[in-house]
Amino acid sequence: MRSGTITILSLLFSLHLFGQGVTAHVNPFIGTTNYGTTHPGAVLPNGMMSVTPFNVMGSEKNRYDKDKQWWSTPYSYENSYFTGFAHLNLSGVGCPDLGSLLLMPTSGELNVNYDEYGSGYSDEQASPGYYSNRLTRYGILTEVTATERTSIARFTFPEGQANILLNLGEGLTNESGAWMRRISDTEIEGMKLLGTFCYNPQAVFPVYFVMRINRQPSASGYWKRQREMGVEAAWDSTAGKRKLYTRYGRDIAGDDIGAYFSYQVVEGETIEVQIGVSFVSTANARENLESEQQGFRFDEVRAAASERWERELSRVRVTGGTDDQRVVFYTALYHALIHPNLLNDVNGEYPxxxxxxxxxxxxxxxxxxxxxxxxxxxxxxxxxxxxxxxxxxxxxxxxxxxxxxxxxxxxxxxxxxxxxxxxxxxxxxxxxxxxxxxxxxxxxxxxxxxxxATTEGKHNLLRPDIDDYLKLGYLPLREKYDNSVSHALEYYIADNALSKLAAALGKKEDAALFRNRSLNYTRYYSPQYGVFRPILPDGTFLSPFNPKQGENFEEVPGFHEGSSWNYSFMVPHDVPGLIRMHGGKRRFTEKLQAVFDEGHYDPTNEPNIGYPFLFSYVKGEEWRTQKLTQELLESYFKNAPDGLPGNDDTGTMSTWAVFAMMGFYPDNPTEPFYTFTSPVFDKITLQLDPLHYGGRQLEIEVVRTGKDARYIDKIVIDGKRFGGYRISHEQLTKAGKIVFYLKER
Amino acid sequence: MRSGTITILSLLFSLHLFGQGVTAHVNPFIGTTNYGTTHPGAVLPNGMMSVTPFNVMGSEKNRYDKDKQWWSTPYSYENSYFTGFAHLNLSGVGCPDLGSLLLMPTSGELNVNYDEYGSGYSDEQASPGYYSNRLTRYGILTEVTATERTSIARFTFPEGQANILLNLGEGLTNESGAWMRRISDTEIEGMKLLGTFCYNPQAVFPVYFVMRINRQPSASGYWKRQREMGVEAAWDSTAGKRKLYTRYGRDIAGDDIGAYFSYQVVEGETIEVQIGVSFVSTANARENLESEQQGFRFDEVRAAASERWERELSRVRVTGGTDDQRVVFYTALYHALIHPNLLNDVNGEYPxxxxxxxxxxxxxxxxxxxxxxxxxxxxxxxxxxxxxxxxxxxxxxxxxxxxxxxxxxxxxxxxxxxxxxxxxxxxxxxxxxxxxxxxxxxxxxxxxxxxxATTEGKHNLLRPDIDDYLKLGYLPLREKYDNSVSHALEYYIADNALSKLAAALGKKEDAALFRNRSLNYTRYYSPQYGVFRPILPDGTFLSPFNPKQGENFEEVPGFHEGSSWNYSFMVPHDVPGLIRMHGGKRRFTEKLQAVFDEGHYDPTNEPNIGYPFLFSYVKGEEWRTQKLTQELLESYFKNAPDGLPGNDDTGTMSTWAVFAMMGFYPDNPTEPFYTFTSPVFDKITLQLDPLHYGGRQLEIEVVRTGKDARYIDKIVIDGKRFGGYRISHEQLTKAGKIVFYLKER
The missing domain is CATH 1.20.1050.60 (alpha-1,2-mannosidase)
Incomplete structure (x- = not known):
């Protein structure tokens, strides 16, 4: 009885929270166009399950079609033809995968062809852990929410025939093939193949599921698209089409299969559908479902999801800033909490x-x-x-x-x-x-x-080109588009990190070895161009050479997804050396500023996202960091579907915004330090973890000389003026209060 | 130890039997062309499992291709391109189904495309429970045998790479879709959909299987034919082709999937492969396999299969006749023992x-x-x-x-x-x-x-047109090709049977009701044509009318797969009435004889296969029965691949030959009587069942006046001359010795 009471109280509490608290500042539609590739679906923080509207196939009405172009997200804000809810989705990636188990409600006569059963929609609503729309063609209200490993949908139908379809034949993934079977009139279980992400035909994995509906159907069955057949099945009118299996309910498998459930409903009647998933087995999918949901209780699941998000997001509380800035901030934090996500089942099992x-x-x-x-x-x-x-x-x-x-x-x-x-x-x-x-x-x-870091030969899975690297200290260009400079620059960063750890562990030799390696970046520096330049196998620089080549995903020798400019300052682990290489502080500053002024900064790509913070390594130039972060936030991070500069990259772009808006950024990922910049809010309170940081609360306050005060005049930490613009992780997490005094210039 | 001894003894005994006993007289190639649709594969009497060479797809070299014409058998004697062993097969049917789980050995480089990996073959050998050939392209010796629910194959390879393929994408069935998963390096389990037999898209059922190999592969994986994909997977060279899954071994499903196992073998090395099946579950398939085979012991399984056939076939022992006649006889008995077949698993479970x-x-x-x-x-x-x-x-x-x-x-x-x-x-x-x-x-x-027999309305599944039948006593032609006369004639036979049982059970009213119904066949008799003729809804006969229409499967109003002539004597339950209807004994005999003389008798179709015996209902005309059965046997039943007149119809044609060759035939399936005809052998010994017939032995002896003595002079049963030409089941099964005295005329 006790726990029941608690559940009800917590339910009431959390119902109270809808639209309250910090979750109210999350706009899940941010990034759902402009190639942000986020989605507005229901998901829990780092949850295995996500449920998102799927609207990227089946109609000319859609602006983007997953089958007509390279497409990596289950949802586009511009599109309008809804073909169901996709279960299990990636957020902010550039390759298609998952986005399958498409659950679709329809009304009227049964139709199992997605290019015919889809619907327009209106009244979209999304908040953390919840999504809803109204299917205009059918008059159906859809609502979905999730637990960590399960989903529940609630469909409110008009009077007449209601249908629930589970389409295992389509989805975002390029893998195909599924199997399922009926467990009872209201339960099915099955498996769908997923994978081939990013040009990887062998990267294949199965997802297992159990689906339950809270009402006995009046009719149910499967469908399967039949092969095109010749004389052998000239009689079969379903050849090449989707055949309905009206009398068969055991195992079914195929490239394009689905299950349907039909009902006669009165006006406003609701049907709820649960799906539990697992990457291990259908038994685990069922255990996940039964552990995370007790019966069909949509509102409770929704409330729990909202509460969970509130708990996680409210580790940071901000005041001040505009409404839009708060929405941008909390949505960015929300996006940073989608991936990585749970793989293990409630019983701990995982593939x-x-x-x-x-x-x-x-x-x-x-x-x-x-x-x-x-x-x-x-x-x-x-x-x-x-x-x-x-x-x-x-x-x-x-x-x-x-x-x-x-x-x-x-x-x-x-x-x-x-x-x-x-x-x-x-x-x-x-x-x-x-x-x-x-x-x-x-x-x-x-x-x-x-x-x-040391295994020689092509069998080094992570550094297949290590032999050259070990021998030469850099990677020569051996194939036109082998991205050799990009590879080496990443190895330098990794090796520097490893040297730091080796040093800390007293492994002096290792520390020296890897540190020395990490400094070979200078080998790529072309004094002629003042940037990194590919080196040919004979040791000479690649010619001709254009340091701007590589913008807009144009292929370029030596560099991956970017120009030489996007990479030529990507040496976070040795900024003093980088400054020297670029000709000293002044020249460095000028060149780095030119990157921004001349349009060589790509806000959508990782190699250069730390650039704005590099100015702060030059005394007197820190204002450039502060100016740029605020300008970039204003330009590229908006409370709108196109409010991300491009692929969110599983939260990387959003995280940039989160840090930049709070006023500090970890620009050297191998070092426990952050570089300060101007926060955009008046007050930011970080509730730190009890176990790891003693449950401290860090308060960041911003005192501005005026509305347009954007530049740091001074920083006071726990009453003492802070010297410099970089703060250690330890100092930050032990601080009680940091006050930024901002001036207009 | 005791049972081990027994096993070895029984093994030695049965090895001794190969090519001995009556099984030596079975030629499983009979009926494998000329549309007999039997197959030469390994099967046990009425066994669930059968394993047959599959050679009806994938090459222009084949005369018949299942995909280019209506085709209902996994094997054609004329064909030459072998693409594996099909597991689970129908024998002697006219519609395609089953013939799946294609197990193929190859050598050399792995290739999973059936139109490329097939092979020619030589040295075919088949005997009950065993089949073997040599794959000329690969130099592989194949051998297969079976238990009731399982199979074992033994492949003997040349030196080099050996591959074993299980193709779940192809087969005779028009259904598609399969699922499987790896249990260990040497075991997989799965499911394949079967069905759609004879224009029935909803007649769908799954078969479950377990496959085990007796050797660890050096490499293994799956394949799946990938969908045709557009821009979304332009990078994927496997789009529209069969992709190899080299690193994935969990569940796989799709329309066209398979598994491969590769080995490095020395010259003459053998690999054995077992498959267990079940129509219930993979667990049952495994239980079947483990119950019916202990370890990999090909020779023991083969010996047991042969012994089992010997036991069943030797219930009849014949002497005399030509070698070919004995082969025709035992092969016909063999074919009569293929279907119906086991559905239940060893644990008794069945769908x-x-x-x-x-x-x-x-x-x-x-x-x-x-x-x-x-x-x-x-x-x-x-x-x-x-x-x-x-x-x-x-x-x-x-x-x-x-x-x-x-x-x-x-x-x-x-x-x-x-x-x-x-x-x-x-x-x-x-x-x-x-x-x-x-x-x-x-x-x-x-x-x-x-x-x-009595349920009114279209919902009567077996007699959907019963309403007319109940009201009118016959079925008028309501649609051009509704086969109405054929339907009614069958109902008359069924109703007569039911009336007999009702009478025996003292249900006098029912008996009278059904008996009266069964005599309405005369309503179809057209005095003008002297045959059965369709009746229009207004009660008049169909005009124009051609009693010969319907030969060679031509569609014809009123009759199914046959002409009016093929049906006009199909009243086995009232031959006296039939004789009267046809104008008396003389006219009846003349007309019936004309059926044969004028080519209206179709030896391939059931409605008229009892015709030869009808002469024996007319005193003095019995010789015509005796003449015809022997002529028909000689014309249509041969020890050759085209040795059946047409579809064996799950043993019906073969059974006709078995009875006709033994000298008696159950021409009225509703009555416990047989009509005598001339046996073709000198001696026929029937070992009757101990439980049902007290284990009696019935000896039939034939005494001929000369080589060409084909006509019954007299019949002596246990020393007493038998009057007439029809013997009751009771008298037959209680007789000790029946002597046929045959004269030349």
Missing amino acids: AMESDKVLTANGNRYTVFSLWDTYRNVHQLLTLLYPGKQLEMVRSMVGMYRESGWLPKWELYGRETLTMEGDPAIPVIVDSWMKGLRDFDLETAYEAMYKS | AMESDKVLTANGNRYTVFSLWDTYRNVHQLLTLLYPGKQLEMVRSMVGMYRESGWLPKWELYGRETLTMEGDPAIPVIVDSWMKGLRDFDLETAYEAMYKS
Whole structure:
């Protein structure tokens, strides 16, 4: 009885919260166009499950069609033809995957062709853990919400025939093939293949599901698209079409299958549908569902989801700023908390890395590590605000090494997709350790990092071109588009990180070895152009050479997704050396400023997102950092569907905004320091983790000389004036109050 | 130790049997061309499993291609491009189904495209329970054998790379879709959808399987044909092709999937592959496999299969006749023992009729009831020689009623395909009961038969046109090709059967009702044409009318697969009335003889296969029966691939030959009587069942006046001259010795 009382009280409390608290400042539509590739669906912080409207196929009415162009998100704000709710979705990525298990309500006669059963919609509403719309064609109100590993949908129908469709044939993923079977009149279970993310045909994995409906259907069955057949089945009118299986309810499998449930309903009648998922088995999907939801209680699940978001988002409370700025901020924090996400089931089981084995996690196992992106700031944000999660993520990465022999680079549900370059797990692990998150198997972690940093030959999964790197200290251009400079620059960062850890562990030789390696970046510096320039195998620079080539995803020798300008200041671990290389402080400052002034800064791409903070390494030039972060925030981060500069990159872009708006940024991911910039709010309160930071509260206050005061005049920490513009993680997390005094200039 | 000794002894004994005993007289290639649609694969008597070479797809070299014409058998003797062994096959049917789980060995580089990996073959050998060939392209010796529910293949490879492929994407069935998963390096399990037999898109059922290989592969994986994809997967070179899954071993599903296992082998190395199947679950498939095979022991399984056939076939022992006649006879008996076949697993479980439920059988549950064919003679043969099986088949039919509400018509793995017409379960059940097989639930059986005979309306599944029949006593032609006369003629036979049973049970009213109905056949008699003629709804005969129309499967109003001539004597239950109708004995005999003389007799179709025996109802004309049966046997039943007149119809044609060659035929399937004709052998010994017939032995001896003595002079039974040409089942099964004295004329 006691726990029941608590549940009801907490329910009432949380119902009270809808539209209250900081979750009210989240606008899940931000980033849903302009290639932000976020989605407005229901998801919990770092939850396995997400439920999002799917509107990117089946109609000419849509502006974007997943089948007619490269497309990597289940939802586009511009589109208008809804074909169901996709379960399990990636947020802010540049390659298509997941976005499957499409759940669609229709009314009237049954139709199982997605290019015919889709609907327009109106009255879209989205808040953390909740999405709703009204299907204009059918007069159906849809609502969805989620727990960590399960979803629940509530559909309110007009009078007449109501249909619920589960389409396993379509989705964002380019993999196909599914199987399912009926467990009872109101329950099915099954499996769908997912994968092939980012040009990886072998990166394939299954998702298992259980679906339950809270009402006995008057009719139900399957469909399957039949092959085109010749004479053998000339009689079969379903050849090449979707055949309805009206009398068959055992196992069904195929490339394009689905299940339907039909009802006769009165006006306003609701039907609720739950889906539980697992990457291990249907039994685990069922256990997840039964553990995380008790019966069909849409409102309770919604309230719990909202409450959970409120709890996580309110670790930062801001006052001041405009309404839009608060929305931009909390939505960015919300986006930073989508990935990495849970992989393990409630019983702890998860699919082992690059294996068909099932293991049991101690704590949570995370997946979706887009590390080339997230090593730069997302893990630093998690370390500061959610250190428990970050620690479990580090443990997950070490676990991946233990299981597969390699740390992750771009891991997706137990598959290494090897997307982008570098050795980005190293800076993540080292950064966490440096900041005191040390409760993981350091010995194995070091072994793992050392392995990728030193294993010779093409079999080095993470650094397949290591031989040249070891021999020459840099990577010559061996193929036109081998991204050699980008690769080497990432290895320098990783090696620097490893040297820091080695030094801290007393491994002097290793420390020296890796530190020395990390400084070879200068080899790429072309005095003639004043930027990094690819080197040919004979040791000479590539000619002809255009340092601007590579803008707008144009292919360019030596650099990946960017021009030489986007990379020529990407040496966060040796900014003093970088300054020297660029000709000293003045020249450095001028050149770096020119990057912005002449349009060589790409706000959508990771290599240069730390650039604005580099000015603060030059005494007297810190105002440029402060000016730029505020200008970039104003230009590219808006409370609007196009409010992200481009792919959110599993929260990396959003995290940039979160830090920049709070007034400090971890511009060197291998070092436990942050560079200050001007906060945009009047007051920012960080509630730090009890376990890792003693539950301290850090208050950041901003005192402005006037409305347009954007520049830091001085910073006072706990009553003492702070010298300089970079603060250590330890000092920040132990501070009680930081006051920024901003002036107009 | 004891049982081990017994096993070895029985092994030695059975090895000794290869090529010995009566199984040596079976030529499984008979019927494998000329549309006989039998196959030479390994199967046990009425076994669930069968394993047959599959050679009807993938090459222009084949004369027949399942995808280029209507095709209903996995194997054609004329073809030459082998693409694996099909597991689970129908024998002697006219519609495609099953013939899937294609197991193919190859050598050299892995190739998973069936139109590329197929091979020519030589050295085909087939004997009951065994098939072998040599793949000329690969130099692989293949051998397959079976238990009731499992198979084992032995492949002997040349040196180099050996591959074993399991193709779930292709097969004879027009259904598609499969799922499988890896259990270990040497075991997979899965499911494939089957069905759509004979224009029945809803007649769908799953088969579950487990496959084990006796050697660890050096590489293994799956393949799946990928969809055609547009821009979304322009990078994916496997789009529209079969993609190899080299690193993924969990669940896979799709329309066209397969598994491969590769090995490095030395010259002459063998690999054995077992497959267990179930129509209930993969767990049952595994239990079947583990129960029916202990380890990989190909030779033992082969020996046991041969021994089992020897045991069953040797219930009849013949001497005399030519070698070819003995081969024709034993092969016909062999073909009569393929279907119906086991449906239940070793644990008794089976899929309930028209349901997703699983039930447990008491005794064996049978499936594949092609009753429009088999009610005429197959069940009579089983009743005589294998009464235990026949009883279980009757129980199976009654069980189908209990589960689905209707007796079967053309049942296939728990699905009523409603192929052909009539109410053929009734004569089967009544015939068995009349012959003393009464240990079944008669009350339910009667209820079931009464239901289909009396339920009004279109919802009468077995007699959807019953309303006209009840009202008018016949079926008028309501649609051009509604087969109305054929329908009614079948109903008359069924109603007559039911009347017999009703009379025996003292249900006088029912008996009279159904008997009266059964005599309405005369209504179709057209004095003008002297044959049955369709009647229009206004009661007049159809005009114009051509009694020959319908030959060679030409469509014809009123009749199904045959001309009026093929049907106009199909009144086995009232031959005296039929004789009167046709104008008396003389006119009847002349007209019946004209059917044969003028080419209106179709030896491939059931309605008229009893015709030769009708002469024996006219005193003095019995010689025509004797002449015809021997001529028909000589013309249409040969020891050659084209040795069947057409579709074997799950053994019906073969059974015709078995009875005709033994010298008696059950021409009225509703009556426990046989009509004598001249046996073709010198001596025929029937070993009757101990339980049902006291284990009697019936010896039939033939005394000929000379080599060409083909006509019955007299028949002496146990020393007494037999009067007439029809003998009751009771007298036959109680006789000790029947001597046929044959004269030349």
